[in-house]
Amino acid sequence: MVRSYLSKRRASFGYAISGIISFVKSEPHALIHLLATIVVILFGCWYKITRSEWLFIVLAIGGVWATEMLNTAVEKTMDHLSPDYHPSVKVIKDLAAGAVLMAALAAAIIGAVIFIPYIFS
Numbered sequence: 001m002v003r004s005y006l007s008k009r010r011a012s013f014g015y016a017i018s019g020i021i022s023f024v025k026s027e028p029h030a031l032i033h034l035l036a037t038i039v040v041i042l043f044g045c046w047y048k049i050t051r052s053e054w055l056f057i058v059l060a061i062g063g064v065w066a067t068e069m070l071n072t073a074v075e076k077t078m079d080h081l082s083p084d085y086h087p088s089v090k091v092i093k094d095l096a097a098g099a100v101l102m103a104a105l106a107a108a109i110i111g112a113v114i115f116i117p118y119i120f121s
């Protein structure tokens with residue numbers, strides 16, 4: 001029973017990883033996020049930011065990736081269920097896009113608060 005539980009969890013982990021890979025391969029937004037993530041990590045290493053600053057950066061990066069992937073899932077779901085224009089689909093997609101914008105704004109503020117003092121000191 002424990003083994004079947006563990007093998008199911010391992011399979012679920014594999015599905016999640018393949019979701020991330022397919023997101024990176026098929027969504028143009030993902031390449032921008034990947035590039036931004038690499039640049040921020042390089043900046044963090046260059047300026048030797050503190051451990052607690054890294055925690056904020058990791059949360060910011062994870063928040064943007066997670067909301068962007070959920071937004072893509074919502075878009076694909078709605079395109080599948082309702083390919084034609086519908087006002088409710090507009091509200092749903094706009095809400096999901098708004099969630100990405102909120103996460104991106106928070107990440108930009110976190111990045112500015114952490115890096116601006118290093119850049120100008």
Ligand SMILES: Nc1ncnc2c1ncn2[C@@H]1O[C@H](COP(=O)(O)OP(=O)(O)OP(=O)(O)O)[C@@H](O)[C@H]1O
Nearest residue numbers: 075082083084085086087088089090091093094097
């Ligand atoms: N079926 C639809 N019915 C109503 N409005 C829609 C519909 N499809 C898209 N929209 C409107 O167009 C906007 C953009 O939708 P779309 O699915 O093209 O997302 P996108 O942000 O351009 O993402 P991507 O660049 O990944 O395609 C939505 O936020 C919504 O306002």
